[in-house]
Amino acid sequence: MAYLPFYITPEEFSAYQEEQEQEILKGMNLTTWHKHDIEEPFRYLYLSIAIAAVSPLFFLTYFLHDNSDMILTYILSGLTIIMSGVSYLTFGLDNRYDYTLSDRGLVIKKRRNLPNWVNSATQVMGWIGAIVCILMVAFAGPVVLVGAGGFILVSFRMLKRQPNEETEVLVALRENWLCCEYCKNRKVIELYHKHDDCSYQDTAKTTVTRYHSIGSSYLFVSSPKQLEETLNMLNQEFELDCKEVQKAKDLFDFSKLPEIYKTTPFRGTHYPLEAVGTLRTSNAPLPDLEYISSILAKE
Incomplete structure (x- = not known):
């Protein structure tokens, strides 16, 4: 199953993510690491x-x-x-990135390094x-x-700082990976993938934003050797198409996307939290599919 059921609550989504993370931890070729970095062409x-x-x-x-x-x-x-x-x-x-990678998927936990x-x-x-x-x-x-x-x-x-930094969690199952690009000089891999997204739209937690989405994740590594080992795992063991990019800025430029990413469909909408049960039991229709290529063509 490429995506989770569409009409769910953010709490159910978090529970699903925890289950997926446990499955990824049980996978073959398990690799974990963390890195302090930023999602910009210039590291500093x-x-x-x-x-x-x-x-x-x-x-x-x-x-x-x-x-x-x-x-x-x-x-x-x-x-x-x-x-x-x-x-x-x-x-x-910087941001702190904690990575879990196996043949079953990828888990990234991101937060400010505070x-x-x-x-x-x-x-x-x-x-x-x-x-x-x-x-x-x-x-x-x-x-x-x-x-x-x-x-x-x-x-x-x-004086008004909050006591904790929020951690962003992203889970991309192996079957949802599309391709990847990398830059040796910047020591980073950008993995394109499908993924689920579900969160509250408002602070009152009455409206849910839900997507069967597509996106990309940055895999920052510490050395050229680690970069080579990770690329070998993605390309040879996981049979993922990996393309080298000479300029780091191209990896952080939304206008320069691989074709498979632009032609992969996604869908999303908003719905009231109280309507989740009704939407599920009534088999409500899913939102229309959209494409990045169509959105870019309109701009």
Whole structure:
């Protein structure tokens, strides 16, 4: 069965996923690994953004440094150190990917690579950063807002951080794999596949978004050797078509998709949670099939 039953609840979907994950764990050629990375052509894009976000404070500290007023210098230096950490935690963190791969399918669990203790520490840093910003304005005047105004907002944002990072789980059964592309320089494989998707559309959890979908998943590896071993498994043991892509940016470009992906049908719709039972018992018709190729042709 390529897809799960269509009219289900998100809770039922999670239970189905757990069963599928257990089946994949029982498969042959089981391989598990994890990797910290980001879904961008440039591996260190997020870190670069974090550095750029805090750079005004470095310049501000340099230009306002005055040996005759060391209090201001200490405040600016402390603020720069604190906000560097805040900027990194806000913009610079990688994602953590946990992979389970066997002849029965693929499981990917993705979340931001944020240690549990960071949430409490970030809230403390937010308080300190906000207080230091206000003190700096009091000592140096409104001119410092040019470099520090935005970081006051970031500091208060840190005070409202949630205690846990959500984990995204994707299960792609072996029978649903379509093809894959890879880039040696970036050490990444993009696996195209069919997959199920079911979630709540609203925070009140009254409307369900449901798809018999298609998509792709990035398999990041740590070394050229691991890349070669994974490709050999996909191509030779699992008989999956694997194509090399020279430029990493092409793997992250939605306009450059393999033909088999563009011509594979998918369907999706929204329905009220309370109507799930009725839709199932009445054998309600499924939504019409759609194709990526048709959508691209209309644009």
